[in-house]
Amino acid sequence: MAELTPKERVLRLLRKEPIDTMPFFSGMGMVVMPGIEKSGYNFPTVHTDAERMAWSAIWSARLMNFDCVVIPYDMTMESEAMGNTISLYADSEDILYPTIPNKIWSTLDEVEIPDKIWEKGRLPILADAIKIIKENAPELAIGCWQLGPFTQAGQVLELDLMLKGIFKQKEKVENILDKISDMIIDIGKWLQASGCDYITLREPGVAADLLSPKTFKNFIQPRLTRILAGWESPKLLHICGKTEPLLAMMSECGADGLTVDIKCDVKKGREILGPDVLFMGNIDTYTMTCDEKTPKDKAIEHIKGMIDGGIDAVMPGCDLWPAIIEENMKACVDTTHEYGKNPSPAVGRL
Amino acid sequence: MASKEELIEKLKEGVVEYEEDTVNEASQQWLDDGHEALEGIMEGLAAGMEIVGDLYDKQEYFVPEVLMCADALYGGLDILRPHVPEKEGGPKAxxxxxxxxxxxxxxxxxxxxxxxxxxxxxxxxxxxxxxxxxxxxxxxxxxxxxxxxxxxxxxxxxxxxxxxxxxxxxxxxxxxxxxxxxxxxxxxxxxxxxxxxxxxxxxxxxxxxxxxxxxxxxxxx
The missing domain is CATH 3.40.50.280 (Cobalamin-binding domain)
Structure with missing residues (x-):
């Protein structure tokens, strides 16, 4: 059996073709401090420069043996391109991702998406970073992502306006979700044209501990479906939080695979989805990979439990917190590659 | 004129049904009728919010509903709170x-x-x-x-x-x-x-x- 490159492994898995062993990859942030340090930069500077973004991603993957790189790292690029100012926390000693502290729009009436938004703000960096990664690390799969329309709306407006608007200003909320969905489709197409290997639609703001499944069905599901239909394969859908009540609807949205976080019991999830759906998750990204009190063996058991529970690929349930415990992180990756040699429910082995 | 019990029900229901106007009117009526503001807050507004909590636990309400209930509660609180006498002895928590x-x-x-x-x-x-x-x-x-x-x-x-x-x-x-x-x-x-x-x-x-x-x-x- 010939060993596949990480990129082949990921892409074959996403097509549900037989692979050599389970990849360790993600639809969300995979940048870690050892990779950032190896590339010689500090955290606040890797979000604003293509070289820095590309090399911190490449070194994170190489040092930890990840099968992919994922860019961008932060959730504010689109909102910034719409005119908001980001906070990079350049002076903080802590690892803090860029945020939008104050939003320019304060009502549901003001949202206006600029034409060709991918040419604005920091977004063009992404195409440059993809190019650098392709040239220098052709063995790695390149993942990109877009926030879903509801979560993205929370980056450009106060989220409570959207939440209350569902009841009080239904038409306006639908109008904003539609506008943002159009933008997400366009940016996703541009990322795919720029050379990313797979794309993830991540909609963490709609889990069943925030919105009702009925609201999900009426407001969110149709838009997720439309966005995914607008993109080429491979494309994934990720929702954080309580997802068991949503899984059946998630699987109707047209993604090639679904990913969940630690609040989903993957065994139950697999029962709901059946054996054919590509189903991935759900490393506890604080306890298992960052908490110095977690012994390596516990992290290994965590990974084995997930694989035994019926997932098709081990994925962090969220962005990896960059300040990883290296030993635990490597153990998670190695266990996935070693323990994942047997077929999973949806994907066979070579 | 609404009885005390009826007003309490209005305060509660107004919070649960996220009807800000109902809560505001009932709160003002409560004061006009000479009832104690603190009792209106606790037995009306807070009791209503407890029902909201139950509905949330039962997954009948979700965060959007809870936010709207909270708005209704604050409407009443703004009217009633200034009429709660300061406790004697010792500062507030x-x-x-x-x-x-x-x-x-x-x-x-x-x-x-x-x-x-x-x-x-x-x-x-x-x-x-x-x-x-x-x-x-x-x-x-x-x-x-x-x-x-x-x-x-x-x-x-x-x-x-x-x-x-x-x-x-x-x-x-x-x-x-x-x-x-x-x-x-x-x-x-x-x-x-x-x-x-x-x-x-x-x-x-x-x-x-x-x-x-x-x-x-x-x-x-």
Whole structure:
């Protein structure tokens, strides 16, 4: 059996073709401090420069043996391109991702998406970073992502306006979700044209501990479906939080695979989805990979439990917190590659 | 004229059905009829919010509904609270509350804040994206009994650990509450916090339970 490159492994898995062993990859942030340090930069500077973004991603993957790189790292690029100012926390000693502290729009009436938004703000960096990664690390799969329309709306407006608007200003909320969905489709197409290997639609703001499944069905599901239909394969859908009540609807949205976080019991999830759906998750990204009190063996058991529970690929349930415990992180990756040699429910082995 | 019982029902129902006008009218009527403001807050508004908490636990209500109920409650609170006489002897209980630096979400924080507002505490709201040291300095300045912090993102919650240490080093008696989506009970224990609320939703559920306990406590007085 010939060993596949990480990129082949990921892409074959996403097509549900037989692979050599389970990849360790993600639809969300995979940048870690050892990779950032190896590339010689500090955290606040890797979000604003293509070289820095590309090399911190490449070194994170190489040092930890990840099968992919994922860019961008932060959730504010689109909102910034719409005119908001980001906070990079350049002076903080802590690892803090860029945020939008104050939003320019304060009502549901003001949202206006600029034409060709991918040419604005920091977004063009992404195409440059993809190019650098392709040239220098052709063995790695390149993942990109877009926030879903509801979560993205929370980056450009106060989220409570959207939440209350569902009841009080239904038409306006639908109008904003539609506008943002159009933008997400366009940016996703541009990322795919720029050379990313797979794309993830991540909609963490709609889990069943925030919105009702009925609201999900009426407001969110149709838009997720439309966005995914607008993109080429491979494309994934990720929702954080309580997802068991949503899984059946998630699987109707047209993604090639679904990913969940630690609040989903993957065994139950697999029962709901059946054996054919590509189903991935759900490393506890604080306890298992960052908490110095977690012994390596516990992290290994965590990974084995997930694989035994019926997932098709081990994925962090969220962005990896960059300040990883290296030993635990490597153990998670190695266990996935070693323990994942047997077929999973949806994907066979070579 | 509506009886006292009818007004209490109106206050409750207005909160549960998120009808701000109903709550405002009933609150004003309550005062005009000469009833005690605190009783209207506790038996009307807070009792209504307890029902909201039950509906949330039963998954009949979700966060949007709870936010609208909270708006209705605040409408009534703004009318009734100024008419609650200051307690004799001793200052009011105080809390410092905020979302931690790097986190610009404040829904959970605001729901927990509501619980303290209902209970009549002095709330020192630092807002969101709050630098760590501000929690410590505000606690020292106000000598607050409780510090409540929230972080919606995994990537910001480690900051809480630092704040807890900074506060406990200076003042070990301060009670610390943690909330936010990624904070599990294990993490709260690990960090040395005294209480936690798992999510925006749990924050409200837990907060409402605390209101319930406070109501029982007041009845015993």
């Amino acid at each position: 105080q809390v410092v509350i905020g979302s931690i630096q790097g986190d610009v979400h404040d829904i959970g924080k605001n729901l927990v804040k509501m619980m303290f507002d209902v209970a009549g505490w002095d709330v020192h709201d630092l807002g969101r994206d709050v630098p760590l040291e501000n929690f410590v300095s505000e606690q020292l300045k106000t000598d607050s009994e409780v510090v409540a912090m929230s972080a919606m993102m995994t990537t910001t919650m480690l900051g809480m650990k630092k704040v807890i240490k900074m506060i406990k080093d200076k003042n070990p008696d301060v009670a610390i509450m943690l909330g936010g989506a990624p904070v599990t009970k294990d993490v709260a224990n690990l960090f040395g916090a005294d209480g936690y609320a798992e999510s925006a939703g749990n924050a409200v559920s837990e907060g409402i339970k605390m209101i319930g306990r406070l109501r029982e406590y007041q009845k015993k007085d």
